[in-house]
Amino acid sequence: MTNEKDDKDKKKSPKLLDHEFDGIKELDNPVPIWFQFIFYGTIVFGAIYMLYYHIYKGGHSLKNEYLASVGQTPSKEGGGGEFDYSQNLTNKNMIDSGKQVYDANCASCHGLKGQGGVGPNLTDDFWIVENTYKGVENAIQVGVPEKGMPGWKTILGDKKIQALVVYIASMQGSNPPDAKKPEGKPGKLH
Missing domain, CATH: 1.20.5 (Single alpha-helices involved in coiled-coils or other helix-helix interfaces)
Structure with missing residues (x-):
């Protein structure tokens, strides 16, 4: 028990x-x-x-989240049309935005006023790349490796690159002091 x-x-x-x-x-x-x-x-x-x-x-997928964080729009089937540069060349906000991007990323090689330095002069009518807005946009996106320019698409994104192209177009003919000698083929940016 x-x-x-x-x-x-x-x-x-x-x-x-x-x-x-x-x-x-x-x-x-x-x-x-x-x-x-x-x-x-x-x-x-x-x-x-x-x-x-x-x-x-x-x-949202991780890819779309990333693209949104760098200012790109995720590609969709049958997406919107191309960016029209001719309608934005006088857009003050876009030019100011492009100037900020230029000063932060491009001025070290192309000079504060686009006069050239390590990189070519961006104010004259001579172009190493195609002298169209799309050609300049493509050169910024993918770079020009043979000339030492890196691609900026993943860093800047589409909107900042478009603003940058508009700003570069606004610098045309400004003739800054101590400009670098012309390089490339002659032709107006269009």
């Missing part, structure tokens, strides 16, 4: 599993309920996440 004292001792003594390893016995403690809620909650969250982002293609 057992008495109350033996029952209390049984309840207080730890439950041990039947096996041991190197003389170490393992306690048979249940997993806390708060841990079980977190564990099963992550499984439910993972299933919902997979359905929403991978099966049903909802939300």
Whole structure:
């Protein structure tokens, strides 16, 4: 017959599993309920996440998030038309925005007033690249590696590059002092 004292001792003594390893016995403690809620909650969250982002293609992809962060619009099937430079050449806000981008990224090679330095003069009518707005935009985006110019598309994005091209167009014919000699083919920017 057992008495109350033996029952209390049984309840207080730890439950041990039947096996041991190197003389170490393992306690048979249940997993806390708060841990079980977190564990099963992550499984439910993972299933919902997979359905929403991978099966049903909802939300924004990482690529689109990145493109938005650098000021580019994610490409879509049948997207909008091309940027019209001729309608923005007198846009003061765009010229000011382009000047800020130029001063921060381009002035070190092309000079503060576009007069040239390491890079070519941007104020004359001679062009190493195609003398169209799209040609200048493309040169900024992908760079001119043989001349040492890096591509800026991933750093600046489409909108800043467009503003930069408008600013470069506004500098045409400004004839700054100490301008670098002409390089490339002659032709007006158009």
